[in-house]
Amino acid sequence: MKLVRKTIFWLHLGIGLLAGVLVLMMSVTGVLMAFERQIVEKADGFHITATGNPLGPEAHLDGLRTAKQPPSSLGFERDATRPVVYQFGKEKAVFSDPYTGKSLGNGNTAVRGFFKFILSWHRWLGREGASQATGKAIIGIGNLMFLFLLVTGVFLWFPKRWTRSGVKAITLLQKRLKGRARDWNWHNVFGFWAAIPLLVIVISGTVISQPWATTLVFHLAGETPPVQGERKKPAPFTLPESLAGLDAAFATVKSSNPDWQSIQLQLPFAKTATFIVADSHRGRPDLRRTITVDLATSGIVKSEGFDDLGPGRQTRTWIRWLHTGEAGGLPGQTIAGLAATASAVLVWTGFALSFRRFFKKRRAAA
Known part of the structure; x- marks a missing residue:
């Protein structure tokens, strides 16, 4: 069991370093778009008076x-x-x-243009035209890596000993901690509280970005998947x-x-x-x-x-709105926004812990 945990840890760390920047980009753009509809409506500033x-x-x-x-x-x-x-x-x-x-x-064309720009990075890595397919493929790979990090992170989160102090250290923020101890605490706490909504967001994102995942959803629902082709103008x-x-x-x-x-x-x-x-x-x-x-x-x-x-189409339709949290209205959008914020903290603390592991030890040895 010790060898299994050690292997999963190094896989988690390696893939985290490899996909960290991409996950951070998806997280930040996700936070920015969490309340897009409300922000755009407010920015438009329409004031209409009923007259008949x-x-x-x-x-x-x-x-x-x-x-x-x-x-x-x-x-x-x-x-x-x-x-x-x-x-x-x-x-x-x-x-x-x-x-x-x-x-x-x-x-408000400026605000609408801003969200269009953010969406292009969230979906296609900022690419336009024919290169959108390449950007979408990269985002899809990054999303799968993020899913792997979440699953392995949940496994690594489980404490070796279920003591009151041990559980408290990985579920509650400790304000007095600094340096590596603080980063470790934050990485565990934010991962714990955001794990379920992040799994929903990432799994739904995989279905949205990967055609094979959409096909799998239809097959699991016992329905023949629709033929996917280019949309005609x-x-x-x-x-x-x-x-x-x-x-x-x-x-x-x-x-x-x-x-x-x-x-x-x-x-x-x-x-x-x-x-x-x-x-x-x-x-x-x-x-x-x-x-x-x-x-x-x-x-x-x-x-x-x-x-x-059909059940496949129903499931696929719900997945679209689960990804943004809008299926749950304003509370759902809030949870999705907080989860995206937590994922950005996970990337940051993960990089900080890795830096201390690889570079701080070298400096201490020197």
Whole structure:
């Protein structure tokens, strides 16, 4: 057992030194993005005053007839102080007053650009274009190394003797310690309290970054994994001459979902229109439905919710929101942010302990 523990220790130390900088980068960027949505909404600074009844999708889209390219979706919020969102793919968003249709601009582009820059490092190591695949592969390898460090770290954390003082030393911060003793204490304590949320974050990150992991999730759920290929860009389209029926369809969706918090109209549309309805914040996929409405009759022709998905798709969808903590709302985001902070401390203290092990001894011997 002593040999096994010693072997795992040196593997833990070696891989930690090899992947430390990459793990630190993922941790810091993860901390910065923990409350991205709330920060962006605050930075946008929209102050909308309710003046009568809000406009429907027909009026909002009619004002875009002179636009070179219509949006890919049109988003409405139940909150009367929130603007209507014209989403142009993932790259651009334009906002308007829900009561007048007046454009409110693109929000705080500086803050949005900052988070876009941070996300590019978190996902692709700052690479763009064709080299994103290389950056994603490196991040994926680093994520697997981090998973190995967490598993071996949990094993090494277990004390040789379960005494009160021994357990206290690895579960509670000791303020009076300095130097190596302090780093050892911090490394154990932060690792202990952050182990479970970090395992959730890293395992979900592995599924997100590794196609084989996604395939494994579907197989474990007893479902055939979908064929993975390149996403096709939507073909350009122009708004139809008549938008009649959209407002009535929108009213049907609202009346059939009395607890709705946000509704997103998908474009393009023809004889039917597709709406994505959310009854809660975006981290709850189980409270979302996709509803298709006939524009001629205002009747619902199709309604699909989370329960209609297979077990593999359900699991994969949850994994996306577990990774950011948004599945648990603001408390979940807070836990994810604290866990990412703890992982940065683990890297720092791990480097400090290694430095003292390899360099301090040499200086003492000299």
